[in-house]
Amino acid sequence: MAFQSTSTATSITSTTIRHNMTASMPTTERTPLLEGVKVGQMTTDAVELACSKKARQGPREILRSTRYGILAGIWAATFLSSLNMTLVATLLPSISSEFQKSNQASWLGTAYLLATCTFTPLYGRLCNVMGRRGANQAAVLFAALGTLACGLSRDMNTLIIARFIGGLGGGGIFTTATIITSDLYSLRSRGLTQGIASVFNGLGMGLGGPLGGFISDRLGWRWAFLLQMPLFVISLTLTSINLHYVTPGKSKSTMDVLRRIDYGGSLALLGSVLSFLFFLSNRYNSGRESAIFQIDDPTVIVPLVVAGVLFLTFVVWELYIAAEPMLAPFLLKQKIPVVVGISNFLVAHCNFAVTYFFPMWFQTVMLTSASEAGLHLLPNCVSMSVGSMFAGWVMHRTGKYKMLNLIFGLFPFIATVLITRMRPDSGPITLWFSIIPLGFGNAVVLQTMLIALLAHIPPDAMAVGTGFGQLFRGIGQVAGVGVASAIFQYFLDNELKQRFTDPGSDEASIVAVILIARIRHSAKLVATLPLDQQAEARASYQIALHTVFAVASASTLLAYLVRLLIPEKDLNEPPAAEAAGIQSASSESGAEPTASSSTSTVIGPSPSETPFDSDDDEVAPVLQKRRSARRLSTFTSSDGGMDLENDRTGGSARR
CATH class of the missing domain: 1.20.1250.20 (MFS general substrate transporter like domains)
Known part of the structure; x- marks a missing residue:
């Protein structure tokens, strides 16, 4: 398979050489019928090889039960993350009335969404630094910690901070879940799998309001947060048990990946949006009797000026300074x-x-x-x-x-x-x-x-x-x-x-x-x-x-x-770069380009292949005869899943 590690491949090569040497030797009654077996017991090399293969399975090699355990874990977290995006919509009157801060209630929504917006892009690279399990569980832990703190908060300020912490993990859950799903399934099968994932996403967003209101009326608004904790524990348990596969080695080192994270852009964007929200809150939500054009109060004018300065800093940083900006300059053109x-x-x-x-x-x-x-x-x-x-x-x-x-x-x-x-x-x-x-x-x-x-x-x-x-x-x-x-x-x-x-x-x-x-x-x-x-x-x-x-x-x-x-x-037409790649592959192989290869970009295995077991990402489409398939449809592909270090879909943001 494409995901065998280098050490495993070396062990297999050594075993093959020993087997060939043994086959070339004359066979006698004292020659073992199976190389590496002594009196019904495997040799140390064979045991190490078997353990290495088991411990270093790629995402397409794991058992079906393990794959389903991973999906259950990440989808449980996805459901909770979506739930928390809309949960407070029906809790706002109850929460703000208890704390007597109804005019500040919008911060409960903006704090979560602001953290999600500014920190989600980081998880695409963290998946390759911390590993899939590390990045996903870090996101789940942030989300769980923030949710627990929401349920235990004693004042509005603590609750707003808790919502921000929850948002740090909420966005990362979506990103890591998408990347993990892309690892587990081929492009053809991935569309269906992502479709199921979107059901959990939609279910969470849809049930957030009704469920929050139901719990608030019967148990109090705090329990709308506290009752989520068992599902967070289930998610962490399932990924801890099942999420152990290895991904292909990356050409970039860990330090190189860390240097490519856009820290400056993230902080500048966070500061700019946060300052603008402070301006809106101080100007319109404080309850003071100032006219709309009177913004000379320092608590109003200072956040507005800071927001403008930080926004300009963000733009300059993204255009000229960041090694891998999250706001890709070439797309802005x-x-x-x-x-x-x-x-x-x-x-x-x-x-x-x-x-x-x-x-x-x-x-x-x-x-x-x-x-x-x-x-x-x-x-x-x-x-x-x-x-x-x-x-x-x-x-x-x-x-x-x-x-x-x-x-x-x-x-x-x-x-x-x-x-x-x-x-x-x-x-x-x-x-x-x-x-x-x-x-x-x-x-x-x-x-x-x-x-x-x-x-x-x-x-x-x-x-x-x-x-x-x-x-x-x-x-x-x-x-x-x-x-x-x-x-x-x-x-x-x-x-x-x-x-x-x-x-x-x-x-x-x-x-x-x-x-x-x-x-x-x-x-x-x-x-x-x-x-x-x-x-x-x-x-x-x-x-x-x-x-x-x-x-x-x-x-x-x-x-x-x-x-x-x-x-x-027309989604059947390949991009120019992709069409050129197909033409080049045809020339090198000496094959004549077929009509289908020049008019459509095929995604997925041929009809005779098993969708869940094939590794069509590694097979050149020009070498096989395949039927036409729609490009970029949500039913056939969900590529572009935020894995910025992926050689196939994660190109540089600066070109």
């Missing part, structure tokens, strides 16, 4: 990657703004329980899973992506318009099903944009291209929660002041200010107010939330217009 990046940012902004504030609408305007508010996110989860599978199936069948995007890319805009028109007296169809086009459309868009990006870059830059798109998407997720929270708090504050402030009485004004502060700091307080005040508070929340949804609607519409610049490309 191409139209398609930049357009895809902008689209990913806007789509993620819309998706997370709605996801985090949709349950709040039901809890503060409709006065429902957290359980029922979370259930309203479930249709979005189902539609996302269906949309993702549908997009992959259509691209697999047609080899096209543009028409798919043109039709279904409008669905999120339609959904946000419907959500903006929701009223307390709206019927159940509006309340439950308005969000469905959002999940379906965004799933189709994200799938088609990934395929469009990979179809327009060289094959050996797939990991770099995937990371490029994920970076824009991650920043969009942080902005979706942070910016939406600032908009929500600003309009909520204005509406409450207009409805409760009495300019004719100083005493009444003081009471109103106190009441407004209490409403802003505790979303659950709305249900306990007298009916006349409750109606005004509900109306204020309704207008503020509708503004958030309107901004999300504008974001997804702008994303649709930007995507019009992306041309169609």
Whole structure:
């Protein structure tokens, strides 16, 4: 197999030489029939060889039960990581009301997403420094530690820090799981396996809201975090027992790989986004009575200036200094990657703004329980899973992506318009099903944009291209929660002041200010107010939330217009670099290029091969007659899995 180690290969060669020498000697009655066997007992060399082969199995050589144990371990962690991305959406009123910090509740979402965005790219290289098991278990441990700290937190600041620690591992879980799956399966089989993995991902994101609300109503919000710990233990146990395979030796040393990690870029991006979030929080979420243009307060202007300086530092570092920048400069010079990046940012902004504030609408305007508010996110989860599978199936069948995007890319805009028109007296169809086009459309868009990006870059830059798109998407997720929270708090504050402030009485004004502060700091307080005040508070929340949804609607519409610049490309046609490689291989082998080799890029084994056992990554497609296959479809390939040291897909970010 392709993954035999050098020492094992040397041992096999020595054994073969001894066997040949023995075969050439005359055979007598005293000559053993089996070389290396003495009185029914194996020699030391044979034992060492057998142990070496067992201990150094490659990922395609392990037993099926071992492979399934690995998948169960990494998918359990994937489910938990996805769960924690949306879990707090229905916990925000309960948590913020207990700590009286409702105006700071957005940090619970942005802290997790910020850590995921800035530290996820590091795990692609750490997989080759620490090994697959080391990198995966490090990510799981960070996620478990952060989740446990969330459940034990006694104040809002500790809880925010705990969420950040959880995010350090949450993003790494996705990356390491993708790389491990790429090790275990051939390209043809990998699409199905990644499809199953996406089910766990979608299930976690979909159940986060409903499950969090259900547990919060019955056991308290802390148990929504603490009950995850057994699954983290199961994940670590399964990977500890099963994840021991070895990967091919890398041409780069450990120190060389460590030097290629973009530490400066990660820290500059983290500082820039974090400073901007502090600006938004201090300016709009603090509850102070400053006008929108008065930003001369040091606590407001300083974070904004620092954010700008660090962002410029990040750009300069990525363009001119970093050895392997996570924001690949050569992709910034191409139209398609930049357009895809902008689209990913806007789509993620819309998706997370709605996801985090949709349950709040039901809890503060409709006065429902957290359980029922979370259930309203479930249709979005189902539609996302269906949309993702549908997009992959259509691209697999047609080899096209543009028409798919043109039709279904409008669905999120339609959904946000419907959500903006929701009223307390709206019927159940509006309340439950308005969000469905959002999940379906965004799933189709994200799938088609990934395929469009990979179809327009060289094959050996797939990991770099995937990371490029994920970076824009991650920043969009942080902005979706942070910016939406600032908009929500600003309009909520204005509406409450207009409805409760009495300019004719100083005493009444003081009471109103106190009441407004209490409403802003505790979303659950709305249900306990007298009916006349409750109606005004509900109306204020309704207008503020509708503004958030309107901004999300504008974001997804702008994303649709930007995507019009992306041309169609037949997914059956190989990239120029790949076609040149096929032509060169044909010339060297002396074979005439066939029609199929010049018109399609074949991925996977021939129909007669066993998909789960073949090693088609190492076989030149020009040497075998194979049927045509769709390129880059989610049903046939999930290449570009963030393994930046992979010679086949992990090309340099600086060209």
